[in-house]
Amino acid sequence: MLRIFKTRETITKIQQRQISEFIIEKLIFLSGLASVLFVILIFVFLLKEGVSLFKTVSLKDFLIGKFWYPISDPPRFGVLPLLMGSLWVTLGAVLIAVPLGLGCAIFIGQIVPRSLRDYFKAGVELLAAIPSVVLGFVGLVTLVPLVRHLFHLRSGLTVLSGSLMLAFMAMPTIVSIIEDAFNAVPKSYREGSFALGATQWQTIYRVLIPAAAPGILAGVMLGMGRVIGETMAVMMITGNAAILPKSFFDPARTMTATIAAEMGEAVRGSSHYFALFAIGIVLFLITFLVNLVADFVLHRKK
Amino acid sequence: MKIKVEDLHVYYGSIHALKGISMEIRRNEILGAIGPANSGKTSFLRTLNRLNDLELHVRMEGQVLMDGEDIQKINVSLLRKRIGMVFALPLPLPLSIFDNVAYGPRMHGIHKKKELADIVEKSLKASYLWEEVKDRLSSSAFKLSGGQQQRLCIARTLAVEPEVILFDEPCSGLDPISTAKVEEAMLELKEKYTLVLVTNNTKQAARVSDRVAFFLMGELVEVDGTSKIFTNPRDNRTGEYITGRFG
Numbered sequence: 001m002l003r004i005f006k007t008r009e010t011i012t013k014i015q016q017r018q019i020s021e022f023i024i025e026k027l028i029f030l031s032g033l034a035s036v037l038f039v040i041l042i043f044v045f046l047l048k049e050g051v052s053l054f055k056t057v058s059l060k061d062f063l064i065g066k067f068w069y070p071i072s073d074p075p076r077f078g079v080l081p082l083l084m085g086s087l088w089v090t091l092g093a094v095l096i097a098v099p100l101g102l103g104c105a106i107f108i109g110q111i112v113p114r115s116l117r118d119y120f121k122a123g124v125e126l127l128a129a130i131p132s133v134v135l136g137f138v139g140l141v142t143l144v145p146l147v148r149h150l151f152h153l154r155s156g157l158t159v160l161s162g163s164l165m166l167a168f169m170a171m172p173t174i175v176s177i178i179e180d181a182f183n184a185v186p187k188s189y190r191e192g193s194f195a196l197g198a199t200q201w202q203t204i205y206r207v208l209i210p211a212a213a214p215g216i217l218a219g220v221m222l223g224m225g226r227v228i229g230e231t232m233a234v235m236m237i238t239g240n241a242a243i244l245p246k247s248f249f250d251p252a253r254t255m256t257a258t259i260a261a262e263m264g265e266a267v268r269g270s271s272h273y274f275a276l277f278a279i280g281i282v283l284f285l286i287t288f289l290v291n292l293v294a295d296f297v298l299h300r301k302k
Numbered sequence: 303m304k305i306k307v308e309d310l311h312v313y314y315g316s317i318h319a320l321k322g323i324s325m326e327i328r329r330n331e332i333l334g335a336i337g338p339a340n341s342g343k344t345s346f347l348r349t350l351n352r353l354n355d356l357e358l359h360v361r362m363e364g365q366v367l368m369d370g371e372d373i374q375k376i377n378v379s380l381l382r383k384r385i386g387m388v389f390a391l392p393l394p395l396p397l398s399i400f401d402n403v404a405y406g407p408r409m410h411g412i413h414k415k416k417e418l419a420d421i422v423e424k425s426l427k428a429s430y431l432w433e434e435v436k437d438r439l440s441s442s443a444f445k446l447s448g449g450q451q452q453r454l455c456i457a458r459t460l461a462v463e464p465e466v467i468l469f470d471e472p473c474s475g476l477d478p479i480s481t482a483k484v485e486e487a488m489l490e491l492k493e494k495y496t497l498v499l500v501t502n503n504t505k506q507a508a509r510v511s512d513r514v515a516f517f518l519m520g521e522l523v524e525v526d527g528t529s530k531i532f533t534n535p536r537d538n539r540t541g542e543y544i545t546g547r548f549g
Contacts, residue, residue, distance in 0.1 A: 114358055188393040192455075195353060196406035196462055197383035206405070211396050 050281040053274035068242040070272040077275040085252035092163025101174030128172035136233030139165040157239030160248040170223035181215020221294030231256035304329045310364035321520040332497040334511030341517040351385040386464035390471040392451035394443035406462035429456040449480025469499045
């Protein structure tokens with residue numbers, strides 16, 4: 001009696017389970033598909049709008065034109081000052097963030113007493129949680145006057161200020177990836193080196209860093225991707241002048257800042273509007289390339 | 303007498319891993335350390351070159367004297383140079399064969415090419431690896447077989463010219479032929495160095511050791527000449543372990 005009852009229950013349960021299984025499977029499939037689809041759609045849209053620019057402006061004028069005067073008559077859409085602005089700011093940020101990040105990762109992972117390690121890690125991760133506009137605001141009122149004062153400039157709104165700010169924003173990414181890379185180095189390398197009488201620093205420098213090199217490079221690349229894509233903070237503190245910067249003490253305007261600042265005023269369907277999309281393509285290609293290289297470096301060893 | 307251990311206690315957090323070990327290690331002997339898992343023999347070894355210092359929450363009481371000098375008072379890099387170690391798994395560094403052996407000397411400030419080349423050749427010859435690798439010193443150490451890697455690790459240890467060499471189950475991952483070669487190297491090394499061999503293989507301890515120490519649950523049950531331990535041990539538990547009744 002009991003047995004029959006149980007069997008019947010099981011059959012309906014199995015049917016139910018099959019249905020829910022089916023639904024869940026399809027939902028997961030859809031969400032997986034969606035993420036890929038969105039990327040493709042975004043790129044197609046970007047390409048469609050951006051390429052329209054080249055009906056009125058030649059590719060050459062766009063890529064190597066030295067002037068970005070979108071509302072003069074005739075307008076000039078030279079992306080070079082913006083591209084160079086982005087590259088200068090990024091270069092500066094990387095130069096600051098990489099040594100600092102590497103040192104920080106070594107300190108957190110290898111030197112600080114283990115009981116304090118988690119606090120330092122939390123601190124670095126907290127840095128990532130600060131909204132960029134807040135960082136930009138703080139930078140504007142503290143960093144900008146400081147840079148102006150320190151280097152006796154007329155204005156502190158320079159590439160250097162932007163680089164410093166962005167270096168801080170890239171730090172969490174760089175530190176956590178490099179730290180993971182250090183953790184992935186087999187314990188035996190450390191012990192083997194110590195057992196031969198090498199000191200802590202010798203071990204870090206001669207064994208740990210070479211063994212973690214791919215991870216370190218990946219951290220640097222991903223940090224770089226973050227820096228190039230950052231908009232708000234750089235817009236606030238680099239001076240926003242679309243001229244070719246000649247040094248770290250010149251003001252600059254990045255590609256991202258240009259899009260953010262001008263999108264609102266560009267007439268839809270105008271060359272200006274299309275030009276902003278064309279900048280978007282350039283930006284997309286750069287970040288795509290950086291991520292690709294980072295990915296390649298990170299997975300090469302596996 | 304090379305090393306004197308006096309009432310040594312080691313704690314990992316709340317675990318009492320070594321409970322009052324007192325013994326002597328004689329110059330130019332091979333001291334075998336045997337005992338079941340968790341008996342403290344590896345902890346003992348890692349205390350001697352202070353590799354235990356790397357562990358979290360480790361605490362040590364008692365004294366270890368090398369040539370009459372407290373090892374806690376010797377600079378730790380210098381101590382580890384004088385007391386080398388060969389690990390259970392052959393673990394070369396991710397470098398070439400040459401650089402693996404030259405790593406230690408370089409860390410201790412030797413940079414002349416000629417001098418390094420001499421040290422590498424001498425060390426590899428002493429660990430019976432030279433003939434097999436002399437034509438490919440610049441290739442990666444990972445390309446060697448397990449047994450060759452272990453002999454490379456021995457060469458690496460010899461290159462810093464230690465006085466004592468600690469072997470932590472050096473043959474646990476090796477086939478019988480490689481094991482024989484490592485043992486042969488050890489017997490040869492005895493002429494110049496003092497060796498401590500931790501092993502799970504009691505037969506190996508019988509083959510190469512001059513004296514054997516039997517560890518059980520953090521205690522040193524007894525230490526005596528090899529033939530005495532294997533034929534007529536003082537403690538019942540030693541006999542039972544050796545004849546395979548436990549452990």
